Amino acid sequence: IQDILRLGAELFKNQINVIDHSLSIIFETVWETDSHGKRKVHIDNTPHTMRSNMTESIKNVCNLERRISVPYISSLKDNNFRSYCNNLFPLGYFTGCISITETEHPFRDSDFSLADYFFSVFQIAFEKHLRSVSSTNTYENNVLQKLLRHQPLTPNEQKELSLSDNEELYCFKLHETNKTSCMPKEYMHAALYSFVPQILTSTIYHQHIIGLLKIPKQEGSSRTFLSFKDMLERMNYCAGISNSFSRLEQLDECLIQADYSLQNSTQTLNFFTNNIVSFLLHECTTRISRELLTTEALRRVIAYDARKNTEYLHTLQVYLENEMNITPTAQALFIHRSSLIKRLNKLTDLLQDNLSDPKTKLYYRLWFELKQ
DSSP: OHHHHHHHHHHHTSEEEEEETTSEEEEEEEEEEOTTSOEEEEEEOSOEEOOHHHHHHHHHHHHHHTTOOSOOEEEEEETTEEEEEEEEOTTSSOOEEEEEEOSSSOOOHHHHHHHHHHHHHHHHHHHHHHHHHHHTTHHHHHHHHHHHTTOOOOHHHHHHTOOOTTEEEEEEEEEESOTTTSOOHHHHHHHHHHHOTTTEEEEEETTEEEEEEEEETTTOSHHHHHHHHHHHHHHTEEEEEOOOBOOGGGHHHHHHHHHHHHHTOOSSEEEGGGGHHHHHHHHHHHHSOTGGGSOHHHHHHHHHHHHHTOOHHHHHHHHHHTTTOHHHHHHHHTOOHHHHHHHHHHHHHHHOSOTTSHHHHHHHHHHHHHHO
C-alpha cells in the first residue's frame, strides 16, 4: 500500500489520502523538503480525523455510498483545492475512498485518465490490505472463540491474552443502531483491528461481535473509550461494556454485564457501572415477583392512600431520596415543615417500622427503585 501510494504521489506530484468507512484518514502522502532542498514523499499511516468542515462534506456523500455497491468517481472542493476521488468497494460494500488533491499544483488534463488507472490498481492492493489486517488477527480470534466456548487454552494461547500488572480488561458486545446504514458485522469485525490492533481483540459469536479491550491502568480508559465511541457512532453501532477485570476466567460474568448493558442501551457506550442497581433488581425479580417483595408495612400505606386519596407512599419516597432531611423534603413536596412532620408521624403509625434502621431504610430505597 505505501509503495503504491508513494509511486502515485510522485506520478501526480500531489497529495493522496485514503479514508475508511468511518471517515478517518488511514493513509496520507506528505510532501517534505529534505536538507538538500529536494521534495520527497513521506507516508503517514497513523489514523487521524479530518477537519470538521471536510468531514461534513464527505459524510453527505458517504451516506449515499453506503447504500450502493458499484465503485464510481466523484469530486470535492475544499479551500479552493479540488479532490478527485474513487470510492472503494473491494469486498462488495463501501470501505472508504482514495483521493488525489491539487495541494501542490492544479490538475493537468492527463491526470484524470492516469488517475482512473491508478485507482483500479490501488483497489486491488487495498483489498489485499483489508484481508491481511483481518488474517493477522485470526489467531487471537480463535483464542477468544475457545474462551467463549469454555475450551481449555494452551500455554501459548493464555500468553496471547495475558495482562501485565499495569493492564486491565473490559468485555464489550456490539449491536447495530440502524441496520439500514450500518456496516456488515464481518467488515465491522475486521475494521476493529485496523483501528486499535494493540488493545482490542474481537470475534463474531452467535451473530454478535464480542471483544476485549486491554487498557493500561495509569493511562486511564477515558481516551480509549472516547475513540471507541467515535468509531461506533460513525459505523452506526452501540456497545455494552463490562466492569474492568483481570482474570480470563471472569469472562463469562463480564459478558453477562456487557449483554445486560447492551439490552438496556440508551447511548453509544453503555457501561455496566451505570446499570448495576437495575441489574441487581432484575435478578431479585427473576424468581420472585415485585408484589411478593412488598412488605405488609408498605401494603398498609398503599391501601391507605387508595382509600383516603392521600400521598403517603410518595412522601416516604421523597423523604428517603432527601436522606430523611425535613427541609429539603418539604421543599420538594411544596409543603410546610409542620405539614411534613404531621405526614411523617402518620407514616410512622402506618409503617410501624423504624426508618432510622439502616437495613429497613435500604429495603425501602430498593423497593422504590424496583417500583420505578
